[in-house]
Structure formats: C-alpha cells, structure tokens
Amino acid sequence: MLVAFAPQIVCVVGAAAAVAFDAFERRGLAIAAAVAGLVAGSVLAFAGSARAPELTGDVVLSGTGFSAIVGIICAIGALVLLGSWRPLTEASSGGGLAALATVSVAAAASIAVAADILVLLIALEGLALCAYALVWSARTAPAIEAAVKYFVQGAIATGFFVLGLAILFGLYGGSTSYVWIRGVMGTETGSPVTTAFVLIAVALAYKVGAFPFHSWALDAFESAPSHFAALLAGIPKLAAVVAMIILFSRSVFAGLDTTYQLWVFGLLAILSMAFGASGGLLQRSYTRMLAYSGVAQIGYALVGVALGAPAMTSAALLVTAYALAAAGAFLAAGAFRAARPGWDGTIAALAGLGRERPMLGAAVTVTMFSLIGMPLTAGFWGKFMVFGVAVSAGYWWLALFGVIASVVSFGYYGAVLRSLYFETPTVSHEPGDEGTTDRGSEVAIATVAVLIVAIGIVPLVLGLQSVLRVLTFA
Amino acid sequence: MIALELLILVPLAGVVACLVAGRFAPSFARVVALAATLGFAAALLSLAGEGIFTGQALSGVRVAQESVPFWDLRIDGLSAPLLVLTALLGPVAVLASWKVEERPAVHHALLLGLQAALAGVFLAADVVLLYVFWEAVLIPMYFLIGVWGHEDRRHAAMKFFVYTFAGSALMLVGILMAIFTIGATSIDSLVAGRVALPDPMVVFWLLAAGMLVKLPAFPLHTWLPDAHVEAPTAGSILLAGALLKMGGYGLLRLAIPIAPGVFAEVSWIFAVLGGVGIVYGAAVALVQADLKRLVAYSSVAHMGFVLLALSTGGERGFSAAMLVMVSHGAIAPLLFLLVGQLYDRAHTREIARFGGLGSLTPRWGTALTFAALASLGLPGLSGFPGEFLAVIEGFGAWSWPITLVMPGIVLAAAYNLRAVREVLHGEVAGEWAGIRDLTAGDLIPVGLLVAAVIVLGVWPRLVLAMTGDVFAALALVVGTGA
Numbered sequence: 001m002l003v004a005f006a007p008q009i010v011c012v013v014g015a016a017a018a019v020a021f022d023a024f025e026r027r028g029l030a031i032a033a034a035v036a037g038l039v040a041g042s043v044l045a046f047a048g049s050a051r052a053p054e055l056t057g058d059v060v061l062s063g064t065g066f067s068a069i070v071g072i073i074c075a076i077g078a079l080v081l082l083g084s085w086r087p088l089t090e091a092s093s094g095g096g097l098a099a100l101a102t103v104s105v106a107a108a109a110s111i112a113v114a115a116d117i118l119v120l121l122i123a124l125e126g127l128a129l130c131a132y133a134l135v136w137s138a139r140t141a142p143a144i145e146a147a148v149k150y151f152v153q154g155a156i157a158t159g160f161f162v163l164g165l166a167i168l169f170g171l172y173g174g175s176t177s178y179v180w181i182r183g184v185m186g187t188e189t190g191s192p193v194t195t196a197f198v199l200i201a202v203a204l205a206y207k208v209g210a211f212p213f214h215s216w217a218l219d220a221f222e223s224a225p226s227h228f229a230a231l232l233a234g235i236p237k238l239a240a241v242v243a244m245i246i247l248f249s250r251s252v253f254a255g256l257d258t259t260y261q262l263w264v265f266g267l268l269a270i271l272s273m274a275f276g277a278s279g280g281l282l283q284r285s286y287t288r289m290l291a292y293s294g295v296a297q298i299g300y301a302l303v304g305v306a307l308g309a310p311a312m313t314s315a316a317l318l319v320t321a322y323a324l325a326a327a328g329a330f331l332a333a334g335a336f337r338a339a340r341p342g343w344d345g346t347i348a349a350l351a352g353l354g355r356e357r358p359m360l361g362a363a364v365t366v367t368m369f370s371l372i373g374m375p376l377t378a379g380f381w382g383k384f385m386v387f388g389v390a391v392s393a394g395y396w397w398l399a400l401f402g403v404i405a406s407v408v409s410f411g412y413y414g415a416v417l418r419s420l421y422f423e424t425p426t427v428s429h430e431p432g433d434e435g436t437t438d439r440g441s442e443v444a445i446a447t448v449a450v451l452i453v454a455i456g457i458v459p460l461v462l463g464l465q466s467v468l469r470v471l472t473f474a
Numbered sequence: 475m476i477a478l479e480l481l482i483l484v485p486l487a488g489v490v491a492c493l494v495a496g497r498f499a500p501s502f503a504r505v506v507a508l509a510a511t512l513g514f515a516a517a518l519l520s521l522a523g524e525g526i527f528t529g530q531a532l533s534g535v536r537v538a539q540e541s542v543p544f545w546d547l548r549i550d551g552l553s554a555p556l557l558v559l560t561a562l563l564g565p566v567a568v569l570a571s572w573k574v575e576e577r578p579a580v581h582h583a584l585l586l587g588l589q590a591a592l593a594g595v596f597l598a599a600d601v602v603l604l605y606v607f608w609e610a611v612l613i614p615m616y617f618l619i620g621v622w623g624h625e626d627r628r629h630a631a632m633k634f635f636v637y638t639f640a641g642s643a644l645m646l647v648g649i650l651m652a653i654f655t656i657g658a659t660s661i662d663s664l665v666a667g668r669v670a671l672p673d674p675m676v677v678f679w680l681l682a683a684g685m686l687v688k689l690p691a692f693p694l695h696t697w698l699p700d701a702h703v704e705a706p707t708a709g710s711i712l713l714a715g716a717l718l719k720m721g722g723y724g725l726l727r728l729a730i731p732i733a734p735g736v737f738a739e740v741s742w743i744f745a746v747l748g749g750v751g752i753v754y755g756a757a758v759a760l761v762q763a764d765l766k767r768l769v770a771y772s773s774v775a776h777m778g779f780v781l782l783a784l785s786t787g788g789e790r791g792f793s794a795a796m797l798v799m800v801s802h803g804a805i806a807p808l809l810f811l812l813v814g815q816l817y818d819r820a821h822t823r824e825i826a827r828f829g830g831l832g833s834l835t836p837r838w839g840t841a842l843t844f845a846a847l848a849s850l851g852l853p854g855l856s857g858f859p860g861e862f863l864a865v866i867e868g869f870g871a872w873s874w875p876i877t878l879v880m881p882g883i884v885l886a887a888a889y890n891l892r893a894v895r896e897v898l899h900g901e902v903a904g905e906w907a908g909i910r911d912l913t914a915g916d917l918i919p920v921g922l923l924v925a926a927v928i929v930l931g932v933w934p935r936l937v938l939a940m941t942g943d944v945f946a947a948l949a950l951v952v953g954t955g956a
Contacts, residue, residue, distance in 0.1 A: 355577075369613070374609055374610075374612075374613065375605065375606035375607075375608075375609040375610055376606060376609075376610055376613075380606075380609075384602075384646075384650070387646070387647070387650055388650045388653070388654050389654075391647065391650040391651050391654050391655075392650075392654035392655065396647060396650075396651055396676070399647050399650060400644075400647050403643035403644065403646055403647055404640075404643065406643060407636065407639050407640045407643050410635060410636055410639055411636070414632060414635060414636075417616075417620075418620065418628055418631070418632065421617065421620060421621055422620040422621060422627065422628045422631065423628070459544065460544045460545055460602075460603060460606060461544075461545045463543050463544065464543065464544070
C-alpha cells in the first residue's frame with residue numbers, strides 16, 4: 001500500500017523537510033525542499049502511469065490515468081510553488097506555508113485516487129484544513145473572515161459526508177472500501193442508498209464550490225493570497241471531479257439508475273454555469289471575477305460528472321485544463337501587483353498593463369482564451385470532449401447550455417483582455433512607485449501558457465489520442 | 475509540388491519574423507510582412523501547375539496516414555477562388571497600413587496571423603480543423619479592432635467577438651452532433667454518412683447559425699457596421715474582403731452538403747433573408763452620414779445577393795453566389811482602402827463636410843468613382859456578373875416575388891452615386907484646400923484591387939472554371955434532396 005501512495009508520501013517528506021528548514025529561517029531552502037518533494041512525487045506518479053490499473057488493499061487506485069492525475073496535480077502544485085517564490089520568501093513563515101501547500105497538494109492527489117470512503121474523507125479533511133490556513137495566511141480582515149466562513153461551511157459539508165458514510169456503513173458495514181460496499185449493496189437501490197447518494201453528492205458539491213454551495217469559494221479565492229488561490233482554485237476541483245466519477249459512476253453508486261447522476265449533477269451543472277457566468281459579468285475585482293468564473297467552470301465539469309463513466313477522460317481533461325489556466329490566472333494577480341504596487345485589485349486598473357509587460361500580457365491572454373474555451377488552447381479540447389460526450393449521449397441541450405455559458409464568459413474574461421490592451425493607463429506613475437518584476441511568477445505563468453498552447457495545438461497534428469492517452473482510466 | 479501546409483506556415487513564419495524584425499526597426503517589420511504576404515501569393519501561384527485554378531482538387535501531405543484525424547488540408551474548386559482572394563488581400567492590407575505608427579510590428583504580425591487563419595479555414599478538409607481556424611480568425615481581428623481602431627473601438631471589438639463567437643458556439647454544437655453521431659471528422663466522411671444524422675434539421679440550423687452571423691445575414695448583421703467603422707483600414711479590408719466570405723464558404727462547404735434535404739426545404743428562408751438584406755442594406759446605406767458606415771451597410775446588401783443566389787439551390791445559383799463573394803472581396807476592400815486614405819488626410823469621414831474633392835484630389839476621386847461604379851454593378855466590372863446572375867436565377871427559382879428586391883438595386887445606384895456626388899462634386903469645401911492626392915505608394919494597393927475588379931468583370935469564367943465541377947455536384951445533391 002505504501003508503494004501505491006509513494007508520490008503522496010514523497011510530497012509529505014518534502015513538506016517535512018520544508019518545516020525543518022523553516023525552523024532555521026532558511027526559507028529559500030524550505031521552499032526548494034517543498035518543490036523538490038512535489039517534483040519527485042510527480043515523476044514517481046508519471047512513472048507509475050505506465051502500469052496497468054491496480055487497486056491496492058481496496059484503498060487506493062494506481063496505474064494509467066489514476067497515477068497520471070496524481071502526477072498532474074503534483075506538477076501543477078510544483079509550478080505554483082515556484083511561481084510563489086517571491087511572496088513566500090518575503091512572508092514571515094514562508095517555509096511553513098510552502099509545507100502546508102505541499103501537504104494540501106498531496107491530500108488532493110489522494111482524493112483523486114481514493115478507493116475507500118474513509119480515505120476519501122480523511123484526504124478531503126486534510127486538504128480542507130490546509131486550505132483554511134492558507135486562506136487565512138493573508139492575515140487581512142477579509143481573508144480571516146473568508147477563512148472562517150470556509151471553515152464553517154466546510155464543517156457542514158463534512159457533516160453531510162459523514163451522514164452519508166454512516167448510512168452506507170450502517171447498511172453494509174464491515175468495510176468502507178468502494179469494492180466492499182458495491183459488493184454488498186448489489187442491485188439494491190432503495191431510499192437509504194439514494195439518501196446516502198444525495199448526502200455525499202451535496203458534500204462534494206460543497207467541496208468543489210458548485211452552485212448553490214459556492215458562497216465560501218467567492219470570498220476565499222478573492223481574499224486569499226493570490227498564489228494560494230492559484231493552488232486552491234484548480235487542483236482540488238481536478239481531484240474532486242475524478243473522485244466523483246469513480247465514486248458515483250464506477251463503484252459505490254454504479255448500480256443506481258444513471259438518471260440519478262444525470263439529474264442531480266446535470267442540475268448542479270446548469271445552475272453553476274448560469275450563476276457563475278452571470279455573476280462573473282458583474283464583478284470589478286479581478287480575483288473575485290475569477291472566483292465567480294470558477295463556479296461556471298465547475299459547472300462544465302459537472303456536465304462530465306452527470307454523464308458518468310463515459311465522460312471520465314473528457315472531464316479529467318477539462319478540469320486539468322482549468323487547473324492549469326486557473327493557476328496561471330491567479331498567479332497573474334501577484335505579478336500584476338508587483339508590476340503596479342498601487343493596484344487596487346480591479347480589472348479596470350489593469351489598463352494598458354499588457355503593453356507595458358508584453359510577456360506577462362501575452363501569457364495572461366493565453367490563459368483567458370483557454371478559460372473561454374477558444375481553439376488552439378487546452379480549454380477548447382476539454383469543452384470539445386465533454387460537450388461531445390453530452391451530444392453523443394443525446395443530451396445536446398446540455399452542450400448548448402455549456403456553449404452559451406462560454407459565450408457569456410467572454411464578457412468577463414474578455415474584459416481583462418480589454419483592460420490589458422485596449423485601455424490606456426489612467427493613473428500616472430509617481431517616481432519611486434515604479435513596479436518591479438516578480439520573475440518567479442512570470443516564469444510560472446509563461447510556463448502555464450506554453451503548456452496550454454501545446455495541449456491546444458499538438459492534438460491537431462498528432463490526434464486527440466496523443467493527449468487523451470495520458471488520461472485513460474482503464 | 476509544394477505542400478499545402480506552406481500556405482499556413484509561410485504567414486505564420488511571417489508572424490515570428492515580423493515580431494523579431496520589429497525589435498530592430500519598425501520599417502523592417504513592414505518589409506518582412508510584405509515579403510510574407512508575397513510569399514503566400516507565390517506559394518499559391520506555384521500550385522497552378524497542379525491545376526487548382528481549373529478546378530482540380532489537391533490534398534496536403536498527411537503527417538501520418540492513419541492516426542491523424544484532424545490535420546487534413548485540401549484545395550478544391552470551392553476553396554481556390556477564396557484562397558486567391560486571401561492572397562490578393564494580404565499585400566493590399568500590408569500596403570494599406572504602411573503608415574501605421576503604433577507598434578507596426580505587432581500590427582503586421584496580427585495581419586499575418588489573420589491571413590494564416592483564413593488560409594486554414596479555406597484549406598481545412600476536416601471539420602474540427604475547420605472549426606479551430608474559424609475561431610482562430612477572431613483572435614487577431616479582435617486585437618486589430620480593439621487596439622488600432624478608432625474612437626469607439628473597445629465596444630466594437632467586444633461586440634464583434636461576442637456576436638461571432640455566439641454564432642460559432644452554436645455551430646460547434648452542430649459539429650459535435652454531426653461528428654459524434656456519424657463517427658468521423660473529415661468533411662467528406664460526414665457528408666457521405668449524413669443519413670445517420672438523427673435530426674438533420676437541428677444540425678443544419680446550428681451550423682447555419684454560425685455562418686449566417688459571419689456572412690452576415692439580416693437580422694444578424696448588427697455587429698458588422700460597428701466593427702467596420704471602428705476597425706483600422708487593414709482590418710476593414712480583411713474583414714470585408716475575406717472574413718465575411720467564411721459565411722458563404724461554410725454554407726457551401728458544410729451546412730448545405732451535410733443536410734441538402736433540409737436546405738432544399740428551408741431555402742425560401744434564405745431567399746427572404748437575402749432579399750430583405752439587399753433592400754435594407756441599401757436603404758440604410760443611403761442615409762448614412764459617415765462614409766465608412768455607408769460602405770459597411772453596402773456589404774450587408776451585397777451579402778444579401780449571396781444568400782439570394784444560394785437559395786436557388788442550382789449550379790448557376792451557387793456560381794452566382796461565389797461570383798458575388800469574390801467580387802465583393804475586391805470592391806469592398808477598395809472602398810475601405812479609399813475611405814481610409816481619405817481619413818488619414820482629413821481625419822473625418824463625415825460626408826457632409828466634403829465637397830469638390832474631385833478637383834483637389836483627382837487620382838483619389840477617379841478611384842472612388844471607379845469603386846462606386848463597380849459597387850453599383852456596372853456591366854464590365856466585377857459587381858455585375860454575379861449580381862445579375864443572382865437575380866436571374868432568383869427569378870427562375872422564386873418567380874415574381876424577386877421583383878421585390880429591385881428597389882435594392884436602384885438604391886445601390888443611389889447611395890453609391892450620392893457618395894460620389896457629395897464628396898467629389900459640388901462646391902469645394904474650403905477646409906480641404908491643402909489636401910494631398912494619392913502618392914505613387916498609395917496607388918499600388920489601389921491598382922491591385924482595380925485590376926482585380928476589371929479582370930473579374932470582363933472574365934468571370936476565371937472563377938467559374940474553378941468552381942464548375944464542385945457546384946454541379948452540389949446542385950445535384952440538393953436537387954435530389956437526399
């Protein structure tokens with residue numbers, strides 16, 4: 001079992017080393033140790049993805065896409081931490097925060113491959129506890145409030161989850177592993193099963209911030225330090241979407257009539273897309289806009305969850321693309337602040353920044369186009385595949401709703417581009433108020449942009465299989 | 475033989491070269507951009523030996539024969555004329571924006587990117603690749619309008635993007651329905667397997683939605699006047715000359731072949747939309763106070779002829795549509811070029827403020843008169859054959875109701891001649907006494923377009939020779955309604 005968890009363990013070892021270095025005020029070394037742990041975890045996981053799928057001790061899945069998802073999560077985590085180099089070295093307990101971030105990534109990686117409800121719960125809670133602290137670490141009044149709100153709502157979600165778990169354990173006790181429960185449950189679809197399904201679905205909808213369980217996410221992602229929002233906006237969604245499809249369509253609840261999944265998650269998807277897209281239009285703050293748009297994005301992903309097992313690869317691709325782009329977009333907030341120290345956080349105050357910082361502007365442009373779902377970016381293929389599965393299953397109206405939400409999303413993502421390039425700066429720079437360049441975050445954002453474009457273009461020439469091969473869960 | 479990929483790669487290489495050259499000197503970037511567009515034209519011309527100008531189909535080199543579902547290029551009679559148009563407009567656009575002062579390297583790089591994307595649209599033999607390029611066109615155009623446009627450019631850029639993106643999003647759902655029910659992505663396989671479509675009516679309208687917005691058909695045209703008026707001259711040239719042609723091309727390439735039965739059933743709607751567009755576009759053009767807006771609305775009218783011609787569903791009707799598209803692809807850019815040159819000198823486009831420019835700027839005046847005559851459909855110039863054939867064919871298909879578009883033809887003469895009269899004739903407005911006429915450099919792009927208008931006017935068979943076989947086959951399919 002230890003071997004199957006090796007990537008996560010390596011990450012945690014990196015985090016432990018980071019804590020040790022931090023104790024001696026060696027922040028640079030601490031962050032390097034955390035990053036090294038994540039990189040090693042990612043390499044280990046990708047190496048494991050060459051193996052056939054395997055269920056170890058009825059607790060954890062590994063091999064093929066399951067390992068690849070762990071690898072992707074660790075890699076994005078490493079990239080974000082590298083991009084947070086400057087703020088972390090400047091923070092008073094930067095090494096400790098880096099360790100916390102690393103543990104949260106390891107926990108997210110465990111969520112994605114859990115095959116036991118208790119393991120899933122522990123991983124979810126591990127991630128949440130780190131996340132509360134990371135949001136809080138901004139130490140501003142709004143951030144502390146957001147962290148508390150996040151904590152309270154997270155506790156409620158946990159309550160739902162534990163209730164669902166209790167029902168399942170009470171009915172099919174003996175073990176909490178997916179295989180066991182599925183085996184004992186058989187074809188039973190009585191009301192206790194559906195009640196457990198709804199309770200756990202609601203708990204996970206909370207965790208991914210789907211409408212109407214989203215309100216913590218808006219405050220948390222707006223007021224958290226932007227480099228931690230970069231970590232928390234995408235990676236947990238990526239992990240949770242994979243976990244949801246495993247749980248609801250491939251194991252425990254696979255015996256239910258698929259209309260349950262379709263209605264519950266289809267409804268959540270449509271509500272999330274509608275709310276996130278329309279709410280995003282009203283935002284002035286860059287990070288709050290991203291938080292709202294994240295609700296819409298989880299809506300697209302839930303279309304995949306609603307369609308279940310056939311959409312697993314497609315949904316994984318979609319959330320991977322989102323996690324990458326969200327990491328870039330939130331990191332950009334830090335880079336903007338470095339470039340314009342007086343930035344008030346609004347989209348309008350980014351006026352003309354794209355012309356002043358061509359590389360940063362170009363990279364942000366790529367992430368915005370990917371979030372919209374424009375061709376030539378990773379975001380396009382995610383939507384293409386998920387909506388394609390929806391259409392082929394006969395639910396073309398679900399795809400239609402998705403593309404309409406994408407068009408609306410141009411209203412707010414496009415507003416960023418408009419500000420970056422079309423507007424001229426209104427505030428004149430005062431001497432001494434010259435911005436600086438946050439080299440680390442700009443390099444990280446540029447890397448994200450290159451990856452997004454590569455995933456966008458390579459399938460055109462080599463076929464979509466070149467990308468989907470990595471995310472095959474069989 | 476050179477690979478068709480070059481038609482996309484040459485302008486893309488130009489994008490990079492242009493950005494690099496711009497780091498040394500802006501003027502260097504202009505030369506590089508011009509060279510890249512000429513390289514594109516040369517690459518296309520070098521394919522003449524393969525017979526692409528006589529309607530031969532030509533496929534690209536596939537990277538790996540079986541495992542490549544998307545990358546698949548082809549020229550045939552339908553795409554060849556539009557590629558020639560793209561090749562012609564490339565140098566014209568670069569020359570028209572020779573004097574752009576604001577970051578010329580990026581401006582020209584975007585023009586080249588736009589040309590690459592347009593070439594991709596016309597070359598794609600795979601529906602996913604087609605869609606990718608279709609959307610890719612929006613990106614450079616959005617920045618061209620938004621950064622280099624006029625006063626209200628931000629609003630116009632957003633409106634342009636949202637409208638056309640909304641259209642193509644619907645188109646994407648139609649494409650997904652087609653490829654996931656038929657199980658192929660190449661356009662040929664989709665057309666061959668079209669009987670498997672469970673709901674061709676829905677698929678057709680989803681596809682057509684994207685194309686009718688692009689065309690643009692009345693009442694989906696409202697993005698066009700704003701985008702045209704606010705776009706920089708080179709942007710307007712490519713927008714009117716090549717981008718709008720994507721709409722007609724998409725209908726002929728995908729929507730009609732994949733659901734010919736549905737098209738035969740609903741073609742009367744196309745006729746109505748086309749007829750309304752002709753009259754409405756011309757009537758609105760007549761009352762414009764802004765010269766550029768007048769030209770923009772004239773595009774709506776001309777595109778109405780395309781729809782009307784398509785609606786007949788016959789070989790000659792399709793040919794007429796293609797003739798109108800190619801002709802408009804030369805005339806509208808000429809008009810936008812001339813308006814742009816006037817604006818560069820006068821910094822206004824308000825028709826009422828001009829007068830007597832014919833005597834002050836005789837070369838510009840002659841060119842404008844020529845363009846106006848071409849636009850109103852003077853026999854011997856390129857506007858005539860297509861629109862004449864469209865009306866004749868329209869009458870054959872729909873009989874007397876076609877007479878309702880006649881006011882549109884009269885109005886076309888009225889708005890074009892009004893522009894000529896008010897701007898060129900009459901009393902010389904004092905404020906323009908010192909205005910400069912066109913220089914030799916200005917005359918090069920004008921000359922290119924004038925030549926195209928004359929050649930197409932006297933020799934429309936040039937286009938018909940390319941399209942003949944394709945349209946004969948398509949008309950047969952629509953006629954049998956299968």
